[in-house]
Amino acid sequence: MLFFDFHFHHPRHTSGIRNLSLLEPPGDSAFSAGIHPEDILLHPEKSWNWLQNVSQHPNCVAIGECGLDGRTGINDLFQEKIFRQQINLAEELHKPMIIHCVRRFSNLLHDRKTSTVPMIIHGFNKKETVADSLLRAGFSLSFGKAVFHHVSLQQILKKIPLNRVFLETDDADFDIRLLYEKVAEIKKISVEELADAIENHLKQLKLYGKNMAGENGTPH
Ligand SMILES: [Zn+2]
Structure with a gap:
């Protein structure tokens, strides 16, 4: 059974999609790469060149985490611009996006309208009304430890x-x-059923079998 971890930073974790740190070279198993809204002022040109390069790598299965964050104090229009660039990159490469969004869900819903790649909101931790509108707009939601x-x-x-x-x-x-x-307990199903459903979700997004760490029980 595959316990797929959709978004992780910890280098010791072994199954799923590891999020590269900014300017980190590509890894030897599946990763995502993006410019986090908190980081967009750090070294804009260098970061963008890095992202354009690593995103071409066969192990890069998704663009992100990237998105919009109302807590950063960084100008919204600038955030929107950098996010749009990453959406365009994802569209060009036909890769799904892992989205970080804080207090900017209406802007995000607006951006969704003009893009076609699958988008997954990571660390979803909002109200049901927000979840409903995101699901209606075609987003998937990834849940973390807040569920506990x-x-x-x-x-x-x-x-x-x-x-x-x-x-x-x-x-x-x-x-x-x-x-x-x-x-599994919350949904009153077995852990196997849940793991199968997530495997199918990965297949649906054409993410399954792309050199995922830990797949077929061979962590590395
Ligand atoms: Zn993260």
């Missing part, structure tokens, strides 16, 4: 169709299996 203690997220998970769900550890260090067990 947020009853409102558990309620959302009860209803959300399995073909729109991913699970992730993000920057936390815990065993992703515990999250699979928790979500």
Whole structure:
């Protein structure tokens, strides 16, 4: 059984999509690469060149995390510009996007209208009304450790169709299996059924079998 971790930073974790740090060279298993909204002022030109290069790598399975963040204090128009560039890159390469969004969901819904690549909101931790509008707009949602203690997220998970769900550890260090067990319990299904559904979701997005670390039980 594959306990796929849709978005992680921890180098010790072994199954799923590892998010490259800014300016980090490509890894030997599946990774995502993007410019996080918090980082867009750091070294704009260097970052953009880096992203254009690493995103061509066969192990780069998704663009991100990138998106919009209302907490950063960075000008919204500039954030939007850098995000648009990354959407265009994803469109060009036909790669899905891993989205980071804080307090800018209406802008994000607007951006969605003019793009065709699959978009997955990572670390979803918002209200049901937000979840509903994102699902209607075609986003998938990836859930992390907040599920363990947020009853409102558990309620959302009860209803959300399995073909729109991913699970992730993000920057936390815990065993992703515990999250699979928790979500299976919430959805009243077996852990196997949940793992199968997530595998199908990966296939649907053409992400399955792309040199994912830990696939076929061979972590490296
Ligand atoms: Zn992250």
